[in-house]
Amino acid sequence: MYMLDLLGVLYCGFAEFASPVNIIIGSHVWVEDPKLAWIDGEVTRINGDEVHVQTSNGKAVVTNISKVFPKDTEAPPGGVDDMTRLSYLHEPGVLQNLATRYELNEIYTYTGNILIAVNPFQRLPHLYDTHMMEQYKGAALGELSPHVFAIGDVAYRAMINEGKSNSILVSGESGAGKTETTKMLMRYLAYLGGRSGVEGRTVEQQVLEYKLGNPKSFHYLNQSNCYELDGIDDADEYLALRRAMDIVGISEEEQEAIFRVVAAILHLGNVNFVKGEEIDSSAIRDDKSRFHLNTAAELLRCDVQSLEDALIKRVMVTPEEVITRTLDPDNALASRDALAKTIYSRLFDWIVEKINISIGQDPNSNSIIGVLDIYGFESFKFNSFEQFCINFTNEKLQQHFNQHVFKMEQEEYSKEEINWSYIEFVDNQDVLDLIEKSPSLDDIDCDFNHLQKPGGIISLLDEAW
Numbered sequence: 001m002y003m004l005d006l007l008g009v010l011y012c013g014f015a016e017f018a019s020p021v022n023i024i025i026g027s028h029v030w031v032e033d034p035k036l037a038w039i040d041g042e043v044t045r046i047n048g049d050e051v052h053v054q055t056s057n058g059k060a061v062v063t064n065i066s067k068v069f070p071k072d073t074e075a076p077p078g079g080v081d082d083m084t085r086l087s088y089l090h091e092p093g094v095l096q097n098l099a100t101r102y103e104l105n106e107i108y109t110y111t112g113n114i115l116i117a118v119n120p121f122q123r124l125p126h127l128y129d130t131h132m133m134e135q136y137k138g139a140a141l142g143e144l145s146p147h148v149f150a151i152g153d154v155a156y157r158a159m160i161n162e163g164k165s166n167s168i169l170v171s172g173e174s175g176a177g178k179t180e181t182t183k184m185l186m187r188y189l190a191y192l193g194g195r196s197g198v199e200g201r202t203v204e205q206q207v208l209e210y211k212l213g214n215p216k217s218f219h220y221l222n223q224s225n226c227y228e229l230d231g232i233d234d235a236d237e238y239l240a241l242r243r244a245m246d247i248v249g250i251s252e253e254e255q256e257a258i259f260r261v262v263a264a265i266l267h268l269g270n271v272n273f274v275k276g277e278e279i280d281s282s283a284i285r286d287d288k289s290r291f292h293l294n295t296a297a298e299l300l301r302c303d304v305q306s307l308e309d310a311l312i313k314r315v316m317v318t319p320e321e322v323i324t325r326t327l328d329p330d331n332a333l334a335s336r337d338a339l340a341k342t343i344y345s346r347l348f349d350w351i352v353e354k355i356n357i358s359i360g361q362d363p364n365s366n367s368i369i370g371v372l373d374i375y376g377f378e379s380f381k382f383n384s385f386e387q388f389c390i391n392f393t394n395e396k397l398q399q400h401f402n403q404h405v406f407k408m409e410q411e412e413y414s415k416e417e418i419n420w421s422y423i424e425f426v427d428n429q430d431v432l433d434l435i436e437k438s439p440s441l442d443d444i445d446c447d448f449n450h451l452q453k454p455g456g457i458i459s460l461l462d463e464a465w
């Protein structure tokens with residue numbers, strides 16, 4: 001089961017979907033527009049592959065026939081709630097349908113059993129109230145208007161009735177509405193689960209009230225230059241966070257430990273370096289940095305000298321010996337950030353574990369519903385290893401999506417000898433091979449030497465390291 005927002009689905013390359021249709025003089029068509037993405041118009045002249053179109057906003061456009069898409073002039077005025085009912089499943093047709101529905105505050109649309117959500121950028125409380133939840137309970141997919149609750153319901157029914165585990169994947173660009181959607185899904189699943197937790201709080205309250213606050217001022221926090229947000233009060237958020245921690249069963253002592261670790265990470269971020277006396281070495285920059293180092297060590301309850309060594313030295317263990325190498329200031333900085341990220345990630349895992357225990361996750365449960373709220377594709381002016389990993393993860397998910405939606409489905413049609421026309425899609429397997437392929441031993445050559453075929457980027461990075 002998948003739930004993708006608009007961009008997630010478009011990435012499959014809808015432009016390839018167009019089935020060949022006769023374009024003649026007088027045809028109603030879509031052509032690309034630099035501002036609007038697509039604009040409709042009428043074909044006025046055809047010259048070989050060259051098509052002249054008079055657009056509805058008064059422009060005369062000349063373009064190649066491969067870039068002209070037929071427009072469905074008989075599409076229902078309110079759009080269709082399942083894209084598979086569109087006469088032409090191509091990018092302009094899909095966007096037009098979503099735009100029409102969006103105008104009517106219909107933010108959800110199906111494409112088969114995939115749900116597309118468009119960010120409404122306004123609260124639509126009537127969509128998510130208890131009455132709505134009650135409506136979707138037990139209703140078959142497609143029986144009611146498209147909704148995120150319907151997706152949750154299918155997953156839940158499959159788990160209860162057939163003992164099947166399900167994953168719901170929420171994908172899309174940053175800001176598309178993934179986290180909001182995930183919260184609605186969790187609220188609905190918690191509602192269906194309907195079990196009371198500690199102190200009379202429902203599972204839903206326990207899960208949803210748990211969110212981490214965002215303390216400001218420190219290097220790790222000030223890089224956006226944004227310190228205040230309208231309608232957000234840090235003190236209130238902090239109190240809400242402490243209350244949520246109480247509810248979820250994190251003891252006073254554990255809460256102190258969490259804040260100690262977070263504070264230590266922030267102090268670590270303010271430790272800076274200068275060149276040391278030896279070549280390619282570094283030292284703590286000044287008294288300020290020394291203060292932050294001392295405080296971080298104190299908060300982490302570790303030896304300050306060991307912490308300093310961990311930042312400015314690298315230890316390599318080989319089968320023969322243990323080699324200690326000093327790091328130049330740039331590498332010391334990278335090592336500081338790596339340590340901070342590792343501590344943060346371990347703390348995060350610990351908190352997740354804690355919440356799972358607290359809300360009574362059954363370790364012997366045979367089936368689960370996984371909800372994946374993933375970071376979307378990122379492309380900045382300067383991209384780091386982190387963007388590489390994020391984008392690689394998204395490519396993997398895209399492949400999974402392709403496998404299910406296109407490859408498996410079409411194989412099934414072939415097997416059952418159903419009459420259908422093959423849908424072209426952009427298979428990103430080559431991209432995945434480029435990144436993750438492991439080096440393979442080639443056939444043994446005539447000298448009986450093994451030839452090693454190079455692997456993908458990750459194995460090359462491994463070797464270089």
Ligand SMILES: Nc1ncnc2c1ncn2[C@@H]1O[C@H](COP(=O)(O)OP(=O)(O)O)[C@@H](O)[C@H]1O
Pocket residue numbers: 119120121122123124172173174175176177178179180181
């Ligand atoms: N279903 C929704 N209803 C109301 N507002 C929404 C909805 N989805 C997204 N938003 C708005 O868009 C913002 C960004 O959404 P978010 O879920 O944080 O994006 P993402 O996780 O994809 O980066 C939210 O803070 C909220 O204001």
Ligand SMILES: [Mg+2]
Pocket residue numbers: 178179180373
């Ligand atoms: Mg998010």
